[in-house]
Structure formats: C-alpha cells, structure tokens
Amino acid sequence: MFKLYEYSPSGNCYKVRLLLTQLNIPFDRTEINILQKESRTPEFLVKNPNGRIPVLEIAPGKFLFESNAIMFYLSEKTEFFPNDKFERAQVMQWLFFEQYSHEPYIATSRFWISVLGKAEEYQAALQQKKAPGYAALGVMEQHLEKNDFFVGDRYSIADIGLFAYTHVAGEGGFDLTRFPAIQNWIGRVKNQPRYISIT
Template identity: 45%
Template sequence: MTIYGDSQSGNCYKVQLVCALLKLDYQWIEVDILAGDTKQSAFLAKNPLGKIPLLALADGRTLSESNAIINYLAAGASLIPSDTFQLAKVQQWQFFEQYSHEPYIAVARFIAKYLGLPAERRAEYNAKQVGGHKALQVMEQQLHHTPYLLGEQLTTADISLYAYTHVADEGGFSLQQYPAIQAWLERIQQQTDYVAMG
C-alpha cells in the first residue's frame, strides 16, 4: 500500500504511527501542500478533495480522512475494541479530535509553524488559544482517571489525539498545567515500535 502525506502533519503522522505500532509495510510519498502538490490533477484523480493523508491500496482503492484510515488499518488489532460500545467511544473521541481539538491546536500550529505567524493571522492565532485549552482540559479530566482515553488499553482514539497534542507547544499551547496529559504522552512514547514525527 502507498501513503501520500506530509511528514510534519499530525493527521499524516497518525497513519505513520499506527503502521509502526502494527508493523505494517507501506510506501511513503511525501506531499508538499504549500507547493500545491495536492492540487495537481494526478493527485486529484486519487482524491478529489485534494487532502492528505491518502491511503492507496494495491487493488486501486483509496481512502482519505486520517481517522478513517487508521481505523481501517487497525481493524482486528488491539488498537480497535471489538465491543461495539467501546468502538463507538473511540469514534466519539475521534469526532472530538476533529471538531473540538484539531480546529484550534492544529490550526494554531499551522499558522505558527508552516506560515511563520504572519501579522495578518495573529488575531486568528490568538483566538485559537481558548478553544485549544478547552479541549486539553477535557482530555486532562479523562486522563486523570484512566491511563488511556478509553481506560487501560491504547486505542486509535489515543493515536488520533496524540498526533497534535504532543506538538501543541508549536501552536503556543503549554502543557505544563496538564500533568495527566504529560504522563499519557510518555506512556504512548514508551510503546514498543513507537516512531517520532518527521
């Protein structure tokens, strides 16, 4: 299988991390968003949305959206619960990541890291801080009670939220006030076959 992505993107890193933890072989094709790689006709033929990551299977099928990709890759492994309610809880956290976490933490990071915090986007960057900390507080509350988001077992819910949380400082979010999140980050980094971003 082939994965199209940007090594510095949290959404793409989710896929790399799941592949590493599950020892899955793949070909990586680096995509430069700022250079317009995702707007080229060859890429749009694979994904009309022009987004990465993109998974291309050997039989020609493709799959986009990072959380859909990692859930597909992890199906049948310990990262995906077999219990239907627990699986729904994974998805609940993944929707939280996409709607309540990523739009603040990942976007603030993009403005600072990718764009260099231009003056015309500083107000937007500052506005993202409140929502990002609200999301981190929700995670902190859960991780104060359980080692992973669903309890004792690492799941794709953790991978989804780890991707941008562990580089939240690049978007201006200090994690010093979140000791449970810090301990959770360390637990994930100590996993066998863990790989770092980039």
C-alpha cells in the same frame, strides 16, 4: 504494499504513519508538498477529490482518505481497536472530538506558527483559537486524571488520534505544563512498542 501519500510535518499524516509502523505493516511513502499545492494537481485529485493529505493507496487505484477513517480501516481486528461494542463507539467518540473540538484549534495554530512561520500575520486568529484549544485540552486532562488511556484503559487509535497534535501543541503556542495528566499520558504513548516520532 500500501502507499502513503503524505506531508511529513502533518499530524494527520503522522497518525497513519505511526499506526502502520506499530502494526508492523510495510508501506511506501510519497511526499506531497501542500505548501506547493501538490495536493491540488489533477493527478492527486484523482486520489482524493478533496485535495487533502493523507491518502492511503490500499491497492492499485484504490484510495482511502481522511486520517481517522484510514486508522479505522487499518485497526479493525487488531489490538488497536476494541472488540466491545460500547468501547468501539467510545473510540469513534474521541476521534470525532479530535476532529471537531481539538484539531481546528491546536493543529491550525501549529500550522500557522511552526509550518508557515506566520505567527504575526495570523495573530488575531491565533488569539481566537486559544480558548477553545485550551478547552479541548481541559476535557482531555479531566479524562486522563482518571484513566491511563482514552478507551478501556489500553492504547488504541483514540490515543493515536489525539496524540498526534497534542504532543506538539507547544508548537502552536499552547502551554502543556498546565496539564500534568496529559504530559504523563504523552509519556505512556511514547513508551509504546515501535513508537516513532513525528519528524
């Protein structure tokens, strides 16, 4: 059985938890409290030398880390990853977008405000993240004005990857009421079979 090492509030961990659930794959969960540096212990660093969550143990002593890589591994040859070569590349395109243009602004802001509760301490840094965060949401909005989902007009790991932090962007100080297409897409994702919430 797969074993997921995770910190429950993390959107990156939620991606994997959601996909495993929607694939109907049983898995065990082990909570790793990153606030108490549990991902930096010698025991955990054997699983991921980078000291980050999530980590998926796919066989005894065989570990995979980085949330989008884990989703790729799990989704191959399933309905969550396309067969068409161009569409597969588009999925990766959106997952790279999520990690480089979206997550550093929206997820980090949420972490500082809602997980650490240090909005005042990080006020200046949070202000710097507003414009690029809203820019990423603008790119998504533009795409979703013409498409129900991110690739091939069907739900895939591209949607899961972007949904994880977008649907809780308000917890990072981002106003989603400005993005009606994103709000409609969030509703479509929540209506997928075997959907589970982040908490």
